[in-house]
Amino acid sequence: MRLRTAVSQLLCAVLLGALALVAAPAAGATAAPAQTPLRGGTMLFSPSGRCMVAFNATNGTRHYGIMAGHCGAVGTQWYADRGLTVPVGVTEAAVFPGQDYALVRFTNPDYTYPSEIAAGAQVIRINRAANPVVGQSACRTGPTTGTHCGTVQGVNVTITYPQGTVSGLFRTSICAEPGDSGGSAFGGDAGLGLLVGGSGNCTSGGTTYYQPLVPVLSAHGLRVGY
Structure with missing residues (x-):
């Protein structure tokens, strides 16, 4: 997504890492399939282009990704891959102008949506x-x-x-x-x-x-x- 140019002005976080320890399954138990974390800083893809998730958030029941407002209208389907074969969410709100943000409601249970940002090889909590x-x-x-x-x-x-x-x-x-x-x-x-x-x-x-x-x-x- 290209940086946009304003009429009067041209427009356009100290890193903390976190490690999680997971207990090994008991002898004879079958481990559940690992889920993939989808963090802020992840690029998602739609039929009309790509946009980056800035932050993950929750209302206590559902998880959302916060994007820029120009990242597609309400109802836009988002995928984890360029080939658009792994759906992960749908745009539930989009505000622009006035403010500039969109909310993607995550729908894929194969992923987790932690309150983290991926910054290269580092993870910021x-x-x-x-x-x-x-x-x-x-x-x-x-x-x-x-x-x-x-x-x-x-x-x-x-x-x-x-x-x-x-x-x-x-x-x-x-x-x-x-x-x-x-x-x-x-x-x-x-x-x-x-x-x-x-x-x-x-x-x-x-x-x-x-x-x-x-x-x-x-x-x-x-x-x-x-």
Whole structure:
């Protein structure tokens, strides 16, 4: 998904790992088939393109992946593979403009959906969501340029797109490049937001803009850190 260009401004997390110990089955017992974790940072595929899951969340009963709002209309079917043979979820909500996010309800029981982000070979545990604060350190990860860090430069930023206005974004000094769109922004173990656009590159530097995570969770009764 290409980074989008705004009319007035060009748009566009400290890593923690976690190990889980699983008890061996008792003698004579048959082990259940292993489930595959589908984390934030995973690319999913649809008939019309691909998008990255920024964060996983739950309402206590179902699990959801949070993506950028341009990632397909309600009802879009998502797959784990480019060949579109392994369905994993369907878009249940999509908001753009106004805000910029979509919710994919996961449906495949062969996967687990932990509150984690895959950042290359590292796994980042997300224990909470937080509102970004000007001056704080933050990082983001994406498939094109990997993980980069910087500082939050502004909050409650409004951007005008050709399609309409998006409000409540936050701006950082973190670089990004085409293909990084939808990536997770975080500070320590706190999820901050998802990348919706940017300018510049990771050679000369740039500016990036993010949909905050907290309002998305609040609007839909979701939580991270489960």
